[in-house]
Amino acid sequence: MSLPPGPTAPAPWMLMRWMRDPVAVLKECRARYGETFTLDIGAMPPLVILSNPEHVREVFASAGDDMHGGEIASGLRPFLGERSVIVLDGAPHRAMRKLVMPPFHGERMHAYGRAMVDLTHASIDRWVVGKEFPVHEALQAITLDVILRTVFGMDDAADRARLGEQLTRLTHLASWPPLLLPQMQRDLGAWSPWGKFLRESRAADANLLGEIARRRREGSAGRTDILSMFLGVRDEEGRGLDDQDLRDQLVTLLVAGHETTATALAWTLRWVLALPDVRERLMNELHTAQRGGPLTPERIAKLEYLDATVREALRLQPVIPLVGRITQQPLRFAGYDLPKGVALAPSVHLVHLNPAVYENPERFDPSRFVGRSYKAHEWIPFGGGIRKCIGMAFALYEMKMVLATVLSRAWLRTAPGYTPRAVRRSITLTPSEGMPVVVDAVLPRSPDTAAAAA
Template sequence: MTLPPGPQRTTAVHLWRWLWRPFPFLEECRARYGETFLLHIASMPPLVIMSNPEHIREVFAANGDDMHAGEVAIALRPFLGARSLILLDGPEHMRMRKLVLPPFHGERMQAYGRDIVAITHDAVDAWPLGERFAVQRPMQRITMEVILRTVFGLDEAGSRERIGAMLEDLLETATWPPLLVPAVQKDLGAWSPWGRYQRKAARANETLLGEIHRRREAGTAGRVDILSMLLDVRDEQGNGLTEEDLRDQLVTLLVAGHETTATSLAWTLHWVLGDERVRRRLDAEVSEAQRDGGITPERVAKMEYLDAVIREAMRLRPVIPLVGRVLQKPMRIGGYDLPAGVAVAPSIYLTHRNPAVFDDPTRFRPERFLERKYAPTEWFPFGGGVRRCIGMAFALYEMKMVLATVLARVDLRAAPGRPVVPVRRAITLSPSQGMPVIMASRWPRPATATA
């Protein structure tokens, strides 16, 4: 067995840097140890970090029985529930994935376009004019509202508001990075960080189980929301999902889809507002769509430059820096004979900045995505293989709808001040200060833009 080189086991220091400064830490390690290196981080299995697409292909092509992703995410178990798709492995994962995947099929997304555009108009109407505000927060409101309507199927504004506020509060409590460390996950009373989280989670659990029960009773005929579809799914033996299965998947979809999408939206605005040339080209594409019948889901879906802008922003600032798989048997990966128990971890961040794949890799240049198609082992902000994000089509579609609507309605500027850098919020890397902006003007909402 040969393990790649890497820093010595100074776990506390590594954990600190990993939690608070992951990008400079990863870059330093690559410069020092090469494209494949070994990291030991607290309670996680040893991580073999890789950024060569050929090696990443070996990981993404592997069978789910030989490499377990659920084991890497074990720290999320108290947040997501033991039946979460993210935490299952092997045949159980395959069964659950088959059941959960169909509602996320690309074509289904069109059913949600009008809702997403209308939700964005409502949000933009409430933004303060001429004042500095952090855009990450309203983006979270938008993505939360989108999930409540399209995934949970909450049609009634009152219950959306009540449940949304409760879930937002719960998720905000969970973003403190140390809560991911098992040693901190101890209930020392209602005022301890974990105790507070536990009490809020118990209330959310009850509410979600209540909603699932109500929907089952009311019936799902004619409904297009994802919960209704999940209530109807059956495996080959005719078995559906239990209430706990459903609850854990709802929480998973919320946790996996809300903050990630909001953060990617905030990062995309960060790049667009910081680059006059890109901004002008994007504005021209938006104006053309407006002349061409307005910002409708069908028209926005065809906006190629916007698509390239989003992909380029996700290349430079992937909100999740890496994905991991624990080897279930000794395997040869990336030229190393690795023992079982080690985790191979394709680094999204380092691969996206690999100069052998992307020329001038630190430059924000969306055109590269119009000039060339990148392989799923070169650009993979949504991971890959049998574990690739099931919300990829949903998130890309949602981001396009939101950004086109925002750019058509308001003139946003980056607020002056300290540079915006990545900071960790639980599992995602977000723009510091929530990406401060100023709305210089707002144009009236078109009469057609209602849900």
């Protein structure tokens, strides 16, 4: 048995560095040890970091029995629940994924586009001209509202605000990175970090289960939200999802879907605001589209340069640094005889910075995505294979809706003197200080969007 080479510094030191700046650690190791190396950060099984696209392809081609993706996410169990699709493996994972996937089909996204656009308008209406504010927070509020409306099916703004506030408090508590470590997950009373989290979590669960019960009573006729679809799904034996299944999937979709999308949007804006050529090309595309009629979700979804811009942002600044699968038996892989119990971990950053695939990879250039797509193991911000992000179509669609709406109404600039750094929030890498921007102008909603929202 052998592991690829890697840093020999003590695991606690590597863990600290990893928690603080995973991208720097990955780049450093890539330069020193080559495209495949081992990182031992102690809190997890040794990570065999992969960046050769062929190795990544091999991981994504696995049917999941020889390598488990749920096991590596087991630290999320206390947050998401034992039945969350993210933490399951093997047959239970396949079965849950089959039940949860259908509402996320690309074509269904048009049903959610109107809500994505309307909720973005509602946020912009509150922006104050001349004022500096952390745009990441505004984007988080939008993406949370979008999930509560389109996934949970909460139509009432006051109800969404109440549950949203509670869930934000909860995700805020949960996003403190050390809380992912099992040794930190001990209830030492209401003031300890874990104790506080547990108490908030129980209160939120009571509300979520109340909401599920109400929706079961009221029925789903005529509704398009994802919870309504879940209430109607049945497996081959005619079994549906029980309350605990539903609770765990709702929390999973909320946690997996809102912070990630808001962060991806913040990074996209960071480049758009910094690069006048990119912004101008986007504005031209939007103006040309507007001349042809109102900017409906269907029309926004087809804008080619907008699509390329969000894909390029996800390439250059991926939100999640690694995906992982734990080997279930000894395995010959990438020229090594790996033991059981190590994590094969495609590095999203390193794959995206491969100069053999992306010319001038450190440069932000959306045109590399115009008229061409990359292979499933070359562009991997959403992972791949049987564990590929369920919300990929949803997230890309939402990013385009939000970005087009913001750019068509608000003139923003990066706050003077601000240079973003990637900081860690739980498993995501977000721009530091919430990415402060200044609002220089806000246009009123155009009559067609105001009418559609009414």
